[in-house]
Amino acid sequence: MEIDRPDGRSPNQLRPLACSHSVLHRAHGSATWAQGETKVLAAVYGPKAGTKKNENPEKASIEVIWKPNTGHVGQADREYEMILKKTLESICIRTIYPNTTTSVIVQVVHDDGALLPCAINAACAALVDAGIPLRHLAVAICCSVTDNNSIILDPSKKEEEKSKAFAYLVFPNTTVSVVPEKSSQVGNDPMAHGIITSVTHGAMSVDDYLHCLERGRATTQRLSEFLRKNIAPKSTREASKAG
Amino acid sequence: MSVPNAAATEDLSSEMEVDAFRRLFPLRYFERHLAESIRSDGRPLREARDTSIFLGAVASANGSALVKIGSTTMLTAIKMEVMIPSLESPDEGCLAIDFHMPPICSPIVRPGRPAEAEPVVSKQLSDTITSSGMIDLRELSLVGGKAAWMAYLDIYCLDADGSLFDAALLSAVAALSHLQIPAVAMNDDGKIVLMSDEDGQKQAKEQVNKEKRKLTLKSIPLSLTCILHKNYILADPTAEEESIVETHVTIILDTSGQLISLYKPGGPVLAYTSAIQDCVALTRQRVKELKSFLDKENSAMEVE
Numbered sequence: 001m002e003i004d005r006p007d008g009r010s011p012n013q014l015r016p017l018a019c020s021h022s023v024l025h026r027a028h029g030s031a032t033w034a035q036g037e038t039k040v041l042a043a044v045y046g047p048k049a050g051t052k053k054n055e056n057p058e059k060a061s062i063e064v065i066w067k068p069n070t071g072h073v074g075q076a077d078r079e080y081e082m083i084l085k086k087t088l089e090s091i092c093i094r095t096i097y098p099n100t101t102t103s104v105i106v107q108v109v110h111d112d113g114a115l116l117p118c119a120i121n122a123a124c125a126a127l128v129d130a131g132i133p134l135r136h137l138a139v140a141i142c143c144s145v146t147d148n149n150s151i152i153l154d155p156s157k158k159e160e161e162k163s164k165a166f167a168y169l170v171f172p173n174t175t176v177s178v179v180p181e182k183s184s185q186v187g188n189d190p191m192a193h194g195i196i197t198s199v200t201h202g203a204m205s206v207d208d209y210l211h212c213l214e215r216g217r218a219t220t221q222r223l224s225e226f227l228r229k230n231i232a233p234k235s236t237r238e239a240s241k242a243g
Numbered sequence: 244m245s246v247p248n249a250a251a252t253e254d255l256s257s258e259m260e261v262d263a264f265r266r267l268f269p270l271r272y273f274e275r276h277l278a279e280s281i282r283s284d285g286r287p288l289r290e291a292r293d294t295s296i297f298l299g300a301v302a303s304a305n306g307s308a309l310v311k312i313g314s315t316t317m318l319t320a321i322k323m324e325v326m327i328p329s330l331e332s333p334d335e336g337c338l339a340i341d342f343h344m345p346p347i348c349s350p351i352v353r354p355g356r357p358a359e360a361e362p363v364v365s366k367q368l369s370d371t372i373t374s375s376g377m378i379d380l381r382e383l384s385l386v387g388g389k390a391a392w393m394a395y396l397d398i399y400c401l402d403a404d405g406s407l408f409d410a411a412l413l414s415a416v417a418a419l420s421h422l423q424i425p426a427v428a429m430n431d432d433g434k435i436v437l438m439s440d441e442d443g444q445k446q447a448k449e450q451v452n453k454e455k456r457k458l459t460l461k462s463i464p465l466s467l468t469c470i471l472h473k474n475y476i477l478a479d480p481t482a483e484e485e486s487i488v489e490t491h492v493t494i495i496l497d498t499s500g501q502l503i504s505l506y507k508p509g510g511p512v513l514a515y516t517s518a519i520q521d522c523v524a525l526t527r528q529r530v531k532e533l534k535s536f537l538d539k540e541n542s543a544m545e546v547e
Binding site: 076079086197200201206 | 508
């Protein structure tokens with residue numbers, strides 16, 4: 001089935017990915033992530049002593065600050081902040097540094113569709129750059145359902161507006177473990193098939209959603225490899241520079 | 244008793260008073276219930292709490308509803324005002340949704356500091372109502388380009404005991420089904436005035452909206468929140484359960500079976516396809532149940 005996309009991509013084709021890390025000097029970890037024209041900058045500070053509001057004697061807390069590229073922080077930004085916070089909380093090993101707060105600041109540089117997935121990927125890369133202990137990596141993807149019920153991946157802003165529904169999905173990156181019994185199987189499903197986060201907009205049938213899941217899963221494999229290739233832990237590259 | 248640790252807790256739980264055990268080891272208390280396939284309030288795992296809908300709770304509003312799911316209570320009121328439509332959509336009215344969590348609803352909410360959930364739930368509610376296409380905004384138009392209805396839909400949470408979004412959505416939908424658009428007329432100056440009941444018939448003025456009418460609601464979106472813990476799925480959690488388990492899945496389906504939203508913000512438990520299908524099936528059942536409650540209330544209102 002041929003679908004015409006304005007930029008000539010095939011339905012499963014992602015826009016060119018770009019990722020760079022340690023772009024900010026003062027931050028403990030930072031990264032930019034770009035998918036085509038969409039670009040997000042993320043910085044991580046911490047773990048630092050918990051503020052009164054966030055202090056938790058059992059677990060480290062994570063604070064997300066979302067900065068839109070223009071204008072004031074609106075309801076949509078607050079929603080993204082909350083989703084990002086919960087997603088990052090679920091991938092971090094939070095029992096290691098109780099009573100601390102890790103701040104993740106996300107600055108939108110340019111929004112051309114699939115903004116939240118791009119921000120999640122950027123935040124994940126920044127957390128790795130800062131050396132925050134993570135359970136596994138997370139990769140996010142946007143699947144969009146067009147009017148004739150076909151699914152396209154990683155839509156641009158224009159495609160997002162034209163589509164009848166779209167889903168932001170976040171999947172875990174398969175853990176590479178030296179311990180054999182820690183292999184990433186849960187029951188019959190490999191771990192990478194579970195969803196960490198799912199956010200949808202617009203009405204679609206349940207079957208369309210399940211198709212989105214399948215297509216998203218298949219593609220995250222590529223995203224995972226890209227993410228892994230691009231981020232080496234900072235500690236191995238140079239001694240900590242933040243004081 | 245092969246695991247010494249388990250044996251120790253077993254002993255502890257029998258020595259301690261139930262309330263103390265519940266407060267000190269909330270997770271263990273919760274899991275011991277799950278093992279017996281029952282929840283601490285006596286419900287089976289996949290059953291929602293008792294739900295009641297009361298339409299017309301606020302007499303001064305154009306449409307209102309009070310909804311209770313267990314002890315979670317939501318009050319919704321809709322107020323209609325005439326406004327000049329925007330240039331981009333001259334034939335459409337407007338719907339503004341606001342969700343409020345006053346300090347009365349929960350000990351977590353402090354006066355002067357708005358709850359974190361407030362803007363998030365507001366945004367989700369307006370997204371849900373727009374993407375389900377429940378309301379045709381053109382129906383809220385009065386005179387093309389000159390006057391249209393602005394509907395202010397305010398939802399107040401009176402008691403926050405879990406599943407806030409489900410209760411908020413149900414009360415918003417119930418209030419919209421109860422909404423009566425008032426009768427208005429245009430006077431000589433081109434202003435829109437409310438028509439009172441007495442002089443409604445002998446109007447020389449141009450009548451814009453001849454009589455009170457209801458909105459036509461196409462398909463109604465309704466939702467169910469589930470929490471996932473290990474392999475268990477629990478429907479309609481209370482605030483206590485929500486605080487113990489961090490993985491929440493909210494599914495919104497409309498009455499024609501379309502998926503409006505599948506919202507899972509993080510959480511330590513990964514959702515596999517089978518769990519999602521189970522949750523969707525539970526939601527389907529719940530939507531049917533809620534729709535019948537709503538229809539019953541609405542037909543009772545018409546008889547009066």
